[in-house]
Amino acid sequence: MRTFLLTLFLAVLGTQVLAQNRTVTGKVTDAEDGSPLPGVSVLVQGTTRGMATDLNGAYSLELGPGEDVITFSFIGYKAQTITVGDQTTVNVVMETDATQLNEVVVVGYGEQKKSDITGATANVKGEELSKQPVLTATQAMQGKVAGVQIISSGQPGASPQIRVRGVGTALSGTTSLYVVDGVLTDDITNINTADIVDMTILKDASAAAIYGSRGANGVIIITTRKGSVGAMKITYNNNIGIRQAANLVQMANSAEYSNYVQAAVGTPPPASSYNTDWYKTILRTAWEQSHNLSISGGSDKSTYLFNVGYLNDEGIVIGNEFKRLTLRLNNDYQIRENLKFGFQSSYGNSINQNGFNVIDIDTYGNVGSVYSDAYRAAPFIPSIVDGRYGNTSAYGNVGNPLLDVKSNDVKVKENRMQGSGYLSYKPVSWLTLRTSLGADWKNSLNRQYNYQFNPDETTFVVAGGNQLRALSALNIKQIQTFRWVWDNTATINKSFGKHDFTLLVGTTAEKYNQTWISANRNDVPADPNLWYINVGDANSSQNDGKGDAWARNSYLGRLNYAYGGKYLLTGTFRVDGSSRLPKVNRFQSFPSVGAAWVVSREGFMQGQGIFDLLKLRASYGKVGNDQIPTDAYTKSVTLNKPYPYNGSTQDATNGALIEQIIDPNINWEITKEYDVALEFAILQSKLTGEVNYYDKKVENALIKVPVNLTSGDGDKVIYTNVASIQNRGVEVVLNWKDKIGDDFSYTIGGNVTFNKNKVLALNGGQAVYGGSVGAGQGFTTYTDNGQPVGSFYVYKTLGVFNSEAEISAYTNSAGKVIQPTAKPGDFRYLDKNDDGVIDDSDREFAGSYQPVAYFGVNLGANYKSWDFSLSIYANVGNKVYNGKKAARVYGTDNVEKDMVYKRWTSANHTQSEPSANTGNLPASDYFVESGSFARINNLTIGYTLPAALLERWKIANLRVFVTSQNLFTYKKYSGFTAELPGDPLSSGIELTSYPTTRTFAAGLNVGF
Incomplete structure (x- = not known):
């Protein structure tokens, strides 16, 4: 690798022009707020030699004999031409150009x-x-x-x-x-x-x-x-810092745990001198670092950029670590004045040591993870003593979390290459022909080794329990993915008086292929050098494999028309064919149209002095979704299925069975969307903003429809296109940019989105259950008419029973006792249908994981050589389900500290927390909490060295900075994090989520 990088560096170095007589450096800034302008074109007049300013607006340009004039140009700003004379430092302040359109x-x-x-x-x-x-x-x-x-x-x-x-x-x-x-x-x-x-x-x-x-x-x-x-430009950027858990739930200590367990089961756990904080056992303050080295430059015939990047994130859970190396090489060649060729290529290599993965180590069949076990493990058991593990499972509890980590080695190695090449040809000035071919190849090797351990004194402090692995196991899975896309387009640009046309037509083809194979074997030696499938017990081998392949072929066109820069029209049409759909529905058309009126360019708006930009726009479009299984419309036959004759399994004969009920006419999910917006800029463009209203409706959404079978093993469901889902919302964006004096400038930006999601109609489809958390709770979400997708659907609690009399008095209208087996301290649940029984028909909707609104606030300031930035993110109005609190597997799981002190007792008749219990409570609104939160996403303070020092040290720029990610979070949720990804039916449920991390780092940006 080092030889390769050195060779590449020397090859790039050899393409450079020779050093010139003198060097001119400087910085380009915005006239309004003094902020640096990256990407400004700096060109030696009369030549093709030049460069672009860096992220800090800095440049360094070599001038030859007789070369004395430099031009500075940037979209949206007035170009400047400056005679250098004998100056070696030329700083430029650029003003916005009202006659130019935006970037x-x-x-x-x-x-x-x-x-x-x-x-x-x-x-x-x-x-x-x-x-x-x-x-x-x-x-x-x-x-x-x-x-x-x-x-x-x-x-x-x-x-x-x-x-x-x-x-x-x-x-x-x-x-x-x-x-x-x-x-x-x-x-x-x-x-x-x-x-x-x-x-x-x-x-x-x-x-x-x-x-x-x-x-x-x-x-x-x-x-x-x-x-x-x-000339060649070299930049190096890095940051090095630490990560730590941003928010931990306070769990009961040994004394509190003993108190709770005794109240729940009647007897206390065994006496112990240990008081284990399982989070401290498995968590750590982790290092993170990132390094990036870039070399770029070029001539009027070719330009190049080479970048190498390295990232290392240890992870706050011991056993975690992620490493990534990336290489990028981008080149462009001007073959002739009207012919251009280029390519962009990248290579990535990553290793993910993932000790957080789900691990099954329970002879009872319970599956847990390191972090969920740390939440449930009894605190009076030690983590490890003299090399032997505390046996939490001996007390009818989950496995020892530290042993979870140490007894498993999970690693994912990935190599990935992406690249695209293009050829652009302009036979005439108004026509551009372009062809490009892109590819994405990925090879992933997943390896998991499970060490052998037994429930005896050699492993545990106390023998027994159900945490054991009689034999070691090795599982290897290799996944190879390849995708290519080929685009061919023709673009026509013509102007006739006040009429401007841009017409794009083209075709695109795409193909995807994935194959994977897996194998596992037991009794593989613990030596990592012997972790191969051919080592171990050959009789235990199991192999599997599968693949996926699909293709798309598309035809596209887009017309942009403008009249006098005031009236704008865009029409787009695309036809897609997808092999994921049956032939009868394979092709679908996707049209769209958009129109805009730039009011501020009308004659009656000239000289009004308020609006620098006032624009109204509206659009309608249609897009599709074919992200369904490739075999969704294909019947599959399962072989060697036993069929019992005369109801006797002894007379069973193997045969073939069609187990999958499919819709052979499955179709596209279609999204139709209307959008109306107002854009504006006022006060010399210091205040800019945008207000959007959208109505987005998905038709033919896939949903389950019940099918009544005349024979077989009962009713089943079929997936087909019958549902409609709507999202309506408003987006507001405001940004303010100004300066105070010559040294201080600042920006304030904010955006907010209000969105309402609703299932419009199932059209005969079956409402969909989802969000299982186990522990006998069944489902927690329900997708039905008039509700957001994946809404929580649970029992409603009506407080806590204080006495046997209250239990007997809680009857339906017919006088039937509704919860006859309840005891004082149990929740009272609403009998919604008044049938005297608490069952699924009594559930009701209790909110959604989808927020009512989410917003961001972004602040920035520059004072002389100092820069400051702050970003805040928040969402409000959503709900989350505390699944980890609900899924108490054994009854002797540890509990949160609040459950100990806020629980119902004979002396504390609280109505919000039940008495001490062994878990497996029904899914109710007790577990549904507010998911609203606000977080300081990032805070960064930097200092850029003055130009005089840079010139003395012969460097283009040098900036040092400190930064913090996820510095502070305000939330109502009692769990670890309210940010809970998932599929549409089971998002917003915290069960085994990785904790949010907080980062403190420092770094530098340097250029030569």
Whole structure:
């Protein structure tokens, strides 16, 4: 690897121009607020030599003999031409140009000026994202874009979950589409945040319709950095810090636990001198670090960028660690004046040591995880004594959490390569022909080794219990995935007087293939050098394997029309064909139309002095969702199924059976969306804003429909397209930018989204149960007409019984005692249908995991060489289900400290907490809590060295900073975190969630 990097570095170095006679350095800033301007084109007049300013607005340019004039240009700003003379430092202040339209942003298969866009889009710059010490750019985007809810996990290597304008499906996929330099993907954990120039989010159906079947859940377009004309530029960025658990639930200590257990079961646990804090046993303060080295530059014929990045996140749970190495090489070549070629390529290698994985080590069949066992483990048992583990399972309790970690080695190794190449040809000035081919290859090796251990004195302090593993086990699973996409487009740009046209037509083809094989074997030696499937007990071997393959073929077109820059019209049409659907429904059309009126450009608005921009826009679009199993419409036959004759299993004969009931005409889920918006800029563009209203309706959503069978083993359900789901909402965005004096500038930005999700109609479909937490609670969510998807559906508590008399007096209208087996201290549940029995028909809706509103606040300030930024994220109005509190497996599980002191007793007749109990309470609103929270996502303070020192030290820029991620969270929820990802039917349930982490880090950005 070192030889490869050195060779590549020397090859890149060899392409550079020779050093010139003198160097001019400086910084380019915004005239309004003094903030640095990255990406400004700095060009030596009369030549093709130049560069772009870095993240701090700095540049360093070499001038040859006779070269004395530099031009500075940037979209949205007035260009400047400066004669250098004998100066070596030239700082430039750029003013906005009212005659120019806003910045250019990347949209599907092209670029558009911001003010010409008729759909709902948002853009986040890479420098905003790279400030935060996170794994993926989507985590850093949290709270920065209205209409985009991002649910993060603290687990190393985990991707956040994204919901664009609500949940639009119950049973299909909800993954947003990422487009990285033209390569389509569902996961960007391999993308280095430092490589990203910007992210454009296509939120509404009009903007996303160009991606057709991939646009139903929103589209995120990522553009990575490229080289620029100029001398070689080297930058190095890093941050190093620590992570710790941001919020821990206070559990009962040994004395409190003993008190509770005695009250619940009548006898106290054995006396013990131990008082174990299981969280301290399995958690740690973990190191994290990130390093990025970039080399870029080029000439008028070619530009290049090479970047290497390394990230290491230990994870706060012992046994966790995530490492990632990324390499990126982006090149562009101007072959002729009208012919251009380029490619973007990346390689990622990651190792995820995941001690948090689910582990089954219970002879009773109970499955737990390290963190859930730490929540339940009895505190009077020691964690480890003289190399032997405390035997929590000997007391009828969960397994020892420390042994959970030490007895398992779980590792996932992944290699991934992404790349795309393009050829662009302009036969005439108004026509661009472009072809591009992108590929994404991933190979993943999952290995889990389970050590052997026995319930005797060699392993445990006390023998016995049910935590054991008689034989070691090795499981290996290899997954290989390959996807390619081929785009061919033609773009025509023409202007006739006040009429401007841009027409895009093209085709795109995509193919995906995945295969996986797995094998396991028992009695494999504990030596890691012998962890192979061919070692161990051959008679215990089990193998499995499967695959998936699908393809899409699409035809697309888009027309952008503008009249005088005032009246804008966009029409998009795409036809998608997907092999995931039967031939009769394989192709679907996705049209959209958007219109906008730039009122501020009308003649009657000239000289009014209030609005710098006033724009009204409206759009309608249709997109699809084919994220269903590839075999969803194909009947499958199971072989070697025993069929008993005359009802006797002894007479059973093997045969074939069609076990799956399918709909052979399954169809697309279709999203239709209306969007209306107002955009404005006032007070010399110091205050900018946007207000959006959207109505997003999903038709033909997949749902379960009951099927009455005339024979067989009873009624079953079939998945088919009959449901409708709606999301309606309002998005508000406001940003203020100003300066005080010459040295101080600041920005204040905020966005809020109000969204209402509702199932409109099941149309004969069957309401869907979900959200199982075990422990006899059955389901916890129910998706039904008139309710949000995945709403909590539980019993309603009416307080606590204080006496036997109250139990006897709680009757239905017919005088029947409703809870005859209850005892004082038990919850009283509502008999909703007055039948005298508490059963599932008495459940009622108790809120949803989907927030009523979520918002972000982003602050920034610059004072001389100091910079400051603060981002806040919050959501309100949602509910979460405390599943870990509900799923008490053994009855002797530990309890939260509040349950000890707030419980009902004969002397404390509280009505909110039941008496001490052994668990397995019915699913009720007792476990449903507020999920509202507000969090300081990031706080960063930086200092950039003055230009005089930079010139003396011969470096382009140097900035040092300190930062904190998830610094503080205010929440009402009593659990670990209210951010709980999951599928549409079971989100918002905390059962074995990884705790949220808080990070403190420091770093530097240096350029040469």
